[in-house]
Amino acid sequence: MSKKNEVTTRALSGFMELLPQEQIAFNNMLDIIRNTYETFGFVPIDTPILERFGTLLAKAGGETEKQIYQFTKGKSELAMRFDLTVPLSRYVVEHYGDLTFPFRRYAIGKVFRGERAQSGRFREFYQCDIDVIGNEVLDLRFDAEIPSVIYTIFREFGFDAFTIRVNNRKIFNGLFEGLNIDEFRVDIMRSIDKLEKIGRNGVEKELNKLGIVSEKIIRIFDFLNIKGNSQEILNALKQLDITNEKFDEGIEELSKVVDMMRQFDIPEKNFAIDLTIARGLDYYTGTVYETQLDEYPEIGSVCSGGRYDDLASTYTDRKLPGVGISIGLTRLFDQLRSRDLINIDFVTKTKVLVVPMTEDIKQSVSIATVLRKNNISTEISFVEGKLKKRLTYANKKKIPFVIFIGEDEIEKKVYMLKDFVNGTQEILSREDLLQKLKRAL
RNA sequence: GCGAUUAUAGUUCAACGGUUAGAACAUCGGUUUGUGGUACCGAGGAUCUGGGUUCGAUUCCCAGUAGUCGCCCCA
Numbered sequence: 126m127s128k129k130n131e132v133t134t135r136a137l138s139g140f141m142e143l144l145p146q147e148q149i150a151f152n153n154m155l156d157i158i159r160n161t162y163e164t165f166g167f168v169p170i171d172t173p174i175l176e177r178f179g180t181l182l183a184k185a186g187g188e189t190e191k192q193i194y195q196f197t198k199g200k201s202e203l204a205m206r207f208d209l210t211v212p213l214s215r216y217v218v219e220h221y222g223d224l225t226f227p228f229r230r231y232a233i234g235k236v237f238r239g240e241r242a243q244s245g246r247f248r249e250f251y252q253c254d255i256d257v258i259g260n261e262v263l264d265l266r267f268d269a270e271i272p273s274v275i276y277t278i279f280r281e282f283g284f285d286a287f288t289i290r291v292n293n294r295k296i297f298n299g300l301f302e303g304l305n306i307d308e309f310r311v312d313i314m315r316s317i318d319k320l321e322k323i324g325r326n327g328v329e330k331e332l333n334k335l336g337i338v339s340e341k342i343i344r345i346f347d348f349l350n351i352k353g354n355s356q357e358i359l360n361a362l363k364q365l366d367i368t369n370e371k372f373d374e375g376i377e378e379l380s381k382v383v384d385m386m387r388q389f390d391i392p393e394k395n396f397a398i399d400l401t402i403a404r405g406l407d408y409y410t411g412t413v414y415e416t417q418l419d420e421y422p423e424i425g426s427v428c429s430g431g432r433y434d435d436l437a438s439t440y441t442d443r444k445l446p447g448v449g450i451s452i453g454l455t456r457l458f459d460q461l462r463s464r465d466l467i468n469i470d471f472v473t474k475t476k477v478l479v480v481p482m483t484e485d486i487k488q489s490v491s492i493a494t495v496l497r498k499n500n501i502s503t504e505i506s507f508v509e510g511k512l513k514k515r516l517t518y519a520n521k522k523k524i525p526f527v528i529f530i531g532e533d534e535i536e537k538k539v540y541m542l543k544d545f546v547n548g549t550q551e552i553l554s555r556e557d558l559l560q561k562l563k564r565a566l
Numbered sequence: 567g568c569g570a571u572u573a574u575a576g577u578u579c580a581a582c583g584g585u586u587a588g589a590a591c592a593u594c595g596g597u598u599u600g601u602g603g604u605a606c607c608g609a610g611g612a613u614c615u616g617g618g619u620u621c622g623a624u625u626c627c628c629a630g631u632a633g634u635c636g637c638c639c640c641a
Contacts, residue, residue, distance in 0.1 A: 133614090135632085135633085138632080138633065188638075191638095238639085240638085241638090242634090243636070243637095244634085244636090251641090315638095426641065429640085429641065453641025456640095457641080480600095512602090513601070516602035519602070520602040521603095527601085529600070532600095533600090541601095543602090545602075548602090548603095550601085
């Protein structure tokens with residue numbers, strides 16, 4: 126808070142800003158995500174942060190629309206993207222002729238939602254998406270591959286106890302059709318999604334409010350109360366007295382997806398069928414996923430997604446079914462950080478601080494260049510004042526090595542290397558210095 | 567959009583209807599010159615904005631603004 130111009134220097138609420146050491150940790154997680162996506166053969170794209178308002182609005186609706194940041198510049202009605210999937214569908218339609226299908230793309234970027242910020246809920250946050258888009262058709266096996274990417278990433282993050290929960294929207298839709306309450310589909314799913322939070326009574330109350338008769342509510346809970354391992358759930362579903370084509374189709378799909386997830390070597394403990402998962406944007410039509418950390422369920426979902434059969438239908442007559450998932454890295458990172466679960470290993474990536482002790486900096490610059498060419502991050506200290514001050518800088522930033530270059534060193538063409546960790550110090554030739562640093566780092 | 571709650575140094579927190587609003591951490595300087603961490607000494611730095619009550623308000627009241635938490639929604 127600077128008084129100078131009476132301008133608040135605080136970042137806006139809901140916009141995460143990190144210290145360098147945190148940002149390094151954050152970027153490390155981003156790197157893991159990006160690398161994993163690429164090893165699965167997803168290609169990168171980067172769509173604009175701003176889109177025409179009409180483009181975003183076409184697929185949004187209801188609550189989502191209220192949360193879109195929109196503004197007018199000149200005569201243009203613009204809006205900030207609220208996710209990466211709607212821009213993707215626009216992108217695919219626009220570049221349809223240049224893309225190879227199934228189109229496997231990843232996108233990492235900030236998205237914006239104009240809502241009230243609170244714990245774990247941001248107005249600007251990173252989404253890290255993968256999607257597979259088919260031309261006319263998309264094999265169900267892709268639905269099982271997506272969770273295996275997620276599994277790989279969370280293992281790379283170092284997590285062991287996490288669960289990828291799977292469900293299929295067709296089961297819900299079939300159930301609601303069968304009970305003749307399809308018109309309340311969206312509202313019902315939202316209530317069901319809150320089951321863990323508000324309990325059975327809370328959900329019952331909400332369903333009552335919608336005007337659903339108690340006999341049907343009981344049927345819904347018969348369905349929701351199905352528990353057990355994946356096989357038990359599937360068996361119980363088949364025995365439910367629901368005659369609806371969609372319902373059966375959903376069970377069939379879910380059954381296949383789960384079976385294939387096993388073939389992708391995802392351990393049983395890391396996935397589960399969860400019939401209460403209804404969450405997610407309106408456009409999901411089949412498989413839906415949600416991932417949570419077993420030890421921190423209160424964090425909520427850090428990775429959600431699903432299958433959508435008609436995402437681009439507002440832009441084109443072509444049928445472009447897709448399946449994908451999004452990691453909400455900002456939320457994940459923020460929640461881990463507030464629980465002290467982020468390892469802050471580095472304040473900087475600098476490994477060597479070169480300290481010129483004279484006006485002549487030629488040798489300092491020269492050795493810095495050599496080290497950098499050898500991929501050793503190096504800074505040169507141009508700080509005025511006492512040597513103490515310059516060493517304090519290295520100490521604070523936890524830079525492990527300092528090289529002193531004074532008159533003696535310049536004269537003899539040698540380097541005084543100080544190991545900050547051990548506190549040792551030695552005079553080395555350029556070649557020995559390089560070899561030693563390479564070995565140590 | 568709705569509700570609750572909070573607002574004092576860079577940060578986390580004190581205090582008081584009445585003289586210079588305290589502390590810790592952080593920052594900067596010092597404890598003799600080419601050697602950091604620990605210790606000691608010192609310095610700078612704050613009552614969100616506007617009204618009201620009062621002899622007097624940072625303190626009490628109202629409004630605004632902003633933060634936080636929750637609802638809605640969602641990653």
